[in-house]
Each structure stands twice: as structure tokens, then as C-alpha cells.
Amino acid sequence: MSEPTDEELLASHLRGDRRAFGQLVSRHERRVYGICLRMLGNREDAQDAAQEAFLSALRRASTFRQAAAFSTWLYRIAVNAATDQARRRARTRTVPLEPDDAGVPVPAHDPTDHGEVVATAVTVQAALAGIPDEFRAAVVLCDLLRLPYAEAAVVLEVPVGTVKSRVFRGRLALADELRTEPAEPVKAAPLDARSVHGPGTATLARASEPVETDERHHPSKE
Amino acid sequence: MRDHPDREQLAAWQAGELGEPDRGRTAAHLAGCGACATVVADLESARHGLALLVEPELPAGFHERLLAAVERESPGPAGTVGPAQRRRNPWLQRPATWAAAAALLLFVVGAVGLVNLVDRNRSDTTAAAPASRQEESGGGAGGAMAPAAPSGGALPVIQLAGEFSPARLPEALVAESGGSQPLSGSGATRAAPQSADGGRTDNQAKRPPDQQACVDRAAAQAGGTALVPSFFVDTLYQGKPARVLVATVAGAPSQARYFVFPGGDCSVPPVAQGQGNARPR
Numbered sequence A: 001m002s003e004p005t006d007e008e009l010l011a012s013h014l015r016g017d018r019r020a021f022g023q024l025v026s027r028h029e030r031r032v033y034g035i036c037l038r039m040l041g042n043r044e045d046a047q048d049a050a051q052e053a054f055l056s057a058l059r060r061a062s063t064f065r066q067a068a069a070f071s072t073w074l075y076r077i078a079v080n081a082a083t084d085q086a087r088r089r090a091r092t093r094t095v096p097l098e099p100d101d102a103g104v105p106v107p108a109h110d111p112t113d114h115g116e117v118v119a120t121a122v123t124v125q126a127a128l129a130g131i132p133d134e135f136r137a138a139v140v141l142c143d144l145l146r147l148p149y150a151e152a153a154v155v156l157e158v159p160v161g162t163v164k165s166r167v168f169r170g171r172l173a174l175a176d177e178l179r180t181e182p183a184e185p186v187k188a189a190p191l192d193a194r195s196v197h198g199p200g201t202a203t204l205a206r207a208s209e210p211v212e213t214d215e216r217h218h219p220s221k222e
Numbered sequence B: 001m002r003d004h005p006d007r008e009q010l011a012a013w014q015a016g017e018l019g020e021p022d023r024g025r026t027a028a029h030l031a032g033c034g035a036c037a038t039v040v041a042d043l044e045s046a047r048h049g050l051a052l053l054v055e056p057e058l059p060a061g062f063h064e065r066l067l068a069a070v071e072r073e074s075p076g077p078a079g080t081v082g083p084a085q086r087r088r089n090p091w092l093q094r095p096a097t098w099a100a101a102a103a104l105l106l107f108v109v110g111a112v113g114l115v116n117l118v119d120r121n122r123s124d125t126t127a128a129a130p131a132s133r134q135e136e137s138g139g140g141a142g143g144a145m146a147p148a149a150p151s152g153g154a155l156p157v158i159q160l161a162g163e164f165s166p167a168r169l170p171e172a173l174v175a176e177s178g179g180s181q182p183l184s185g186s187g188a189t190r191a192a193p194q195s196a197d198g199g200r201t202d203n204q205a206k207r208p209p210d211q212q213a214c215v216d217r218a219a220a221q222a223g224g225t226a227l228v229p230s231f232f233v234d235t236l237y238q239g240k241p242a243r244v245l246v247a248t249v250a251g252a253p254s255q256a257r258y259f260v261f262p263g264g265d266c267s268v269p270p271v272a273q274g275q276g277n278a279r280p281r
Helices: A006-015 A020-040 A043-059 A070-088 A111-129 A133-144 A149-156 A160-180 A192-196 A199-206 B007-014 B022-032 B034-050 B062-073 B083-087 B097-118 B120-124 B129-137 B168-176 B193-197 B209-221
Strands: B157-163 B227-237 B240-249 B252-262 B272-277
Touching: A006 A020, A006 A070, A020 A043, A020 A070, A020 A111, A020 A133, A020 B062, A043 A070, A043 B062, A070 A133, A070 A149, A111 A133, A111 A160, A111 B034, A133 A149, A133 A160, A133 B034, A149 A160, A160 B007, A160 B034, B007 B022, B007 B034, B022 B034, B209 B227, B209 B240, B209 B252, B227 B252
Parallel strands: B157 B227
Antiparallel strands: B227 B240, B240 B252, B252 B272
16 A cells, blocks of 8 residues: 555544654644745744644644645644744844755855855845735745645635735735845855846845854854 | 836736736837836746745754654553544545545636636637647747746646546536635645745746646547646546546636546546536636
């Protein structure tokens, strides 16, 4: 037999199989964490929200209806957990992302190029944090997770047309954020290689990394 | 000189999601308006930037902490199965995949209806099947209409556990006509498999050849009817893996057509096909 489906695992969990939910966690933790990270913009909040999402799914497992894909149901819980987390944190300060949080794979061949990609991805993440929550959720689901509009509509519990509208407006807001990002010096990335790229990259490269890039090595943390 | 298109319309145009006649008007406007062309260029930059945000790695130790937290909250001592827990879960005791299949179709076809309501003008302009097919595919043999393909080439692929039944589609469609909203709390779709990389797929890619082959086969089956391919369902048909293409009919957005290809092989004609009503009331 092939691997059990998510729905079968959840059913096993409800029958008392204590390993089943752990398997679901292993399958989905990266995407759930990814949703939370992109929604919240920093690792601490993202971990809290992702954990809360799984615990919430655990508590509500018996309410899951077979008509929904488990993943769709779980993403909705994750989006809600991230939204709650954003409300909960009283602070408006944003903990700067570390380069790894931008999800940039480390290339083996060209460290120069890598430096530039890190700066740009971090910049985009920072800009993403600046757009309205409603738009950000739609952009995260459709543009980053690449969910079909129809599935994002189920996750967000709005009509498909609304999802599209939010994605479009989110992209516009993101474009505005990237354009107006203050041009601070980028310490972690070489600047000279940028002009060789196309206009798209050049636009992004004008924006800088968020502040405190030189304090990434949190001496007291981890 | 007409007014500038609004920004959301420019975003829809940039995404290839604008229907005629707005698509043509917008293109014509962009050719002569630097300000709007800049908005589109910025949108492209933004999407280019989003593509850099790949799925992040989990922080060190997070997986373990997560499992430990789940373990703490899990009810009951290990190995025991309470009768209450058993009762909560009646649906697994029977192979209830039928209802899930029906509900999935019910939802996605409703979504097709919504999209087509938006695109009705566009559909009206496509009279002949081959022309429509190329326009919709953005990656067909002609390729001249590439920007028209919604969000690049690939059609969404939905995974459907259990058996697909042609008899169920019309039934589900009739039932669906009561609601234009996605099913509250119980809609069923699954992410397209290619989305798992978290966003590095080239959005402008042409439709994969295997998808295009299915679209072409379906169009051949449809005779003179102009099809607008909507999505695929990977599922079972007569107990064997099959890929179902769901399409709507250009100029008649209320009609959904489906074509079942055994084993996802579109080099052969579909083993089954049919149609139903796709328009939400």
C-alpha cells in the first residue's frame, strides 16, 4: 500500500493512533511555518503561531469534515493563528529577519551572487510585512505557496474573485513598498554586480536590506 | 484619449487575467502611457522579488519542540483508544470517498463558474475552437497570445482521493447551483503539486506539454465547441489512476465539460466525457 493520505492519518489519530498526528506535523510543518513566517515577518512569532496552529488543529481534529482537504483546513488554521499572533504582539517593532529566514538556498559556486540574493530576498520580506494583512495573506497563499485561487478562496473563506482582487492589490502594495524603501547602504551585499541585471532586479536592488543587518550574529541568542 | 485604467486593472492585465475588451484596451493604453507602463514594470519587479522568497527552512529544534507540544496536548495515555474517540470518527469506518469527491467537484466547478462570469466578455469573442484554444493556453502551437494565459501556462492540478464518477458531475453541479460562495468550512481542494517548492516555479512558463496534449485531445473530442480549459483533477477512474480535464465552453460559461484520461495519458482519446451546469445561481 502507498502512504496514507492526510485524511487517513487524521482518522487514525482520532481512533487513538498516537503517532498519526506527529506524521501530519512532519508533513506540513514547513509550509505552516512558512505561512506564519511570511505573514509575521520574524522567526519568534512565526514559531509561536505555527505551534499554536498545530495545537489548534489537534484540539479541533474531530471537527474536521471529510469534504475538505486536510491541508486546506490546516492552512486556514495557520492563517488565523498568524493573524491572532499579529494582534497579540503589542509591539510594533519588527525583529529583523536573518538571511536564512528569507529562504535563500546557499549556492556553492558564487558567493558574490549569493550576497546579492540574500539582500534582495530580505528586502522583499520586509516589504511584504508593510502591506495590509488581508492582502498579504492572499499574496502568501497564491504567490508564495502557489495555491490555486480556488483553494485560497476556501482557506480565506471569501469568493474567488475577492482572492484575485486581494492578490492584485497586494502586488501593487508590494511594488509601492519596494519602490519607496529608503535607500540605505547595504553592508552585507556587494553593490557593484547589480547593474548587469535586468530592470526588475535593478528596481529591487535599489531598496536596501532592513536595518541591523550587521547584527545578525545575535551574540546572546541560540 | 481615454482615462488611465485603474491600478487593479493594470495588475490583472500584468497577471494575464484580464478579459476582452479590457485586455486589448489596456494593452493599447500601455503602449502610449509611460506612467501606466511603469506601474506594470513595478508589478513585474514585485513578482520577481516574491519568487525569491522560497519556502524557509525550519529553525533548529523547532520540529522537536513542535512534536513535544503536540505530545503534551494529545489526549489519553499511549496506546489506548477510548470509545468516545472512536465514535467521533465514524466516517473512516466506511470508505466515504464519494461524498468527498462530490463535494470537491461541487466546489471547484462553482469556482469555474465564478471565473467565467468575470470572463464572459472575453469568451464571447472566441468563436472557433482552435483560436480559443491557443488563446487560452498561452503555450499552444501558435504561442502568439502568450500574455493572455492566466498566470502563466500550467493549469492547476487538484488531487482527488477516491473514485471519480462521470455520473456524479451533473449531480454535483445541480446541487452546487445553490451557492456561489466556496463551501463554508468544508470546501475541498488540494494544492497543485508544483507549488511545493514555495514559489520558485517560473510563472511565465508555458503550459507543460502533457497538459497541452490533454487540452488538445479534449478539443478534438469537442468538435466545433470552443473549450476553455480550467483545471485538472488527478483521481481514480474505475479503480485506476486517471486525470480529468475540466473545461468550460466559450460563450456559454454555464457549461462545464470534463474528459477522463486513464493513467493521465493524453496520447489516447479520453475514456469518458460529459458535461454539466457550471454557473452558480
